[in-house]
Amino acid sequence: MSNQPQFPVYIPSKGRWDNCTTPDSLIKDNVPFHIVVEPQEAEQYAARFGYERLKILPFGNLGEGITPVRNWCWEDSIERGFKRHWQIDDNVSKFKRLHKGKRIGIHGGIALKVIEDFTERYTNIGMSGMNYGTFVGLAAGSGNLPPFYLNTHVYSCCLIDNKMPFRYRGKYNEDTDMNLQILMNDLCLVAFNAICQDKAGTMVMKGGNTQLLYQGDGRLEMARFLERAWPYVVSTGRRYNRPQHVVKNNWRQFDTQLIRRTDIDWEAITDNVYDIKLKQVKEIKSNVIKKILEEEADNG
Numbered sequence: 001m002s003n004q005p006q007f008p009v010y011i012p013s014k015g016r017w018d019n020c021t022t023p024d025s026l027i028k029d030n031v032p033f034h035i036v037v038e039p040q041e042a043e044q045y046a047a048r049f050g051y052e053r054l055k056i057l058p059f060g061n062l063g064e065g066i067t068p069v070r071n072w073c074w075e076d077s078i079e080r081g082f083k084r085h086w087q088i089d090d091n092v093s094k095f096k097r098l099h100k101g102k103r104i105g106i107h108g109g110i111a112l113k114v115i116e117d118f119t120e121r122y123t124n125i126g127m128s129g130m131n132y133g134t135f136v137g138l139a140a141g142s143g144n145l146p147p148f149y150l151n152t153h154v155y156s157c158c159l160i161d162n163k164m165p166f167r168y169r170g171k172y173n174e175d176t177d178m179n180l181q182i183l184m185n186d187l188c189l190v191a192f193n194a195i196c197q198d199k200a201g202t203m204v205m206k207g208g209n210t211q212l213l214y215q216g217d218g219r220l221e222m223a224r225f226l227e228r229a230w231p232y233v234v235s236t237g238r239r240y241n242r243p244q245h246v247v248k249n250n251w252r253q254f255d256t257q258l259i260r261r262t263d264i265d266w267e268a269i270t271d272n273v274y275d276i277k278l279k280q281v282k283e284i285k286s287n288v289i290k291k292i293l294e295e296e297a298d299n300g
Contacts, residue, residue: 003275005112007082007159009033010055010073012066013090017044021200022092023053029108035090036073070168078162084119086112089156091200096133097276098147098194100292101140103133105281110274111195112159118148119159119190121269124259126161126187127179129154130197139193147194151254153179153247154191156199161187170229172222173245180230180247183254190258219243 011022013035026033035053037045038060045054055076062068070087077085095111096103111130119128131149139145155175166181168174179189220243223236227245233253237246260266284290 003107003113004031004109005086005116007084007086007116008077008080009086009088009112010036010077011088011090012036012069012073013045014038014041014066014069016090017041017048020045020048020090022088022090023049025092025094026108031109031112033088036069065171065174067168067170067174070174074160074162074167083162084116084159085162087158087160089199092157092197093200094133094198095130096136096196096198098136098140098145098196099278101143102286102289102292103137103140103196104278104289104292106195106276110276114195114274115159115190115192117273118192121261121264122188122258123261124187124256125190126164126182126185127154127158128190129156129158129192130195131191131193132156133196133198136193136196145193147192149191149193150258151183151189151256152191152251154189157197170225172225176226176234176245176247177229180226180233183256184233186256188256188258 009026009032011020011033013020014037017037020035023033023035033053034055035045035049036055036057038057040060042051042054042056055073057069057072059068073085073087095106095108097106097111115128115130119125132155136145153176158175164182164185164187166178166185168178169181170177182189220236223243223245226234227236233248235246235248237244239246278293280293284293
């Protein structure tokens with residue numbers, strides 16, 4: 001069985017040719033992808049990653065944030081004949097799996113394929129993806145973290161169903177708006193905890209939309225955009241000492257359940273179909289990780 005994704009991977013990027021971490025992570029694992037760049041920056045990105053890994057947009061500097069780029073990726077994947085596609089932010093540094101309460105690095109291709117295989121088993125998943133490793137780590141200590149959250153936000157590493165009739169909208173918070181479009185149309189979101197991503201925080205890295213959208217009153221405008229679009233679902237509040245949109249009831253009002261495909265032999269599905277083995281790649285300082293590695297070795 002292949003341990004590579006079956007759907008195309010798009011990495012939209014702007015102004016980060018010298019600090020673009022997601023491609024580095026995927027190159028290390030030989031995972032195919034395309035960085036989606038504006039024409040005026042193609043030469044800089046090609047110097048580092050090669051033209052063969054680029055998809056050059058037919059537009060640049062529109063001043064509309066990432067929304068036109070996301071929709072272009074969507075249409076490109078349809079033209080290439082795919083039923084789904086990945087969009088991954090350019091500042092993801094690692095992919096990890098949750099194993100015995102610890103987040104351990106995992107091959108990027110396997111991480112994406114696990115989510116693809118799960119998603120393909122259901123008929124009503126509009127988008128699936130990975131939770132942030134930081135949040136998974138904080139929650140894992142409770143001992144009852146589920147393998148995924150159903151119908152809560154999916155950001156930054158997203159597997160998108162191409163047949164959905166809607167598209168990304170607006171200059172601000174296009175990802176949350178897309179999540180809400182999906183949920184309000186009785187489709188599901190699946191945010192994996194078992195497979196998670198390590199990603200730089202918003203406004204931490206230069207480039208992207210940091211200067212264009214987030215400075216000044218940008219945060220407040222972003223929150224108010226969502227409140228205007230979804231007045232009965234979203235309000236504007238403050239979190240982390242800054243303006244922030246707040247989805248009412250912390251997303252819990254969305255209760256659409258997953259619908260299984262009926263043409264699958266569900267009894268034949270096992271958890272031992274991926275080539276996932278622990279391998280030490282650097283010095284281990286954590287005694288817990290050392291013990292996990294020893295136990296895995298003893299079990300063959």
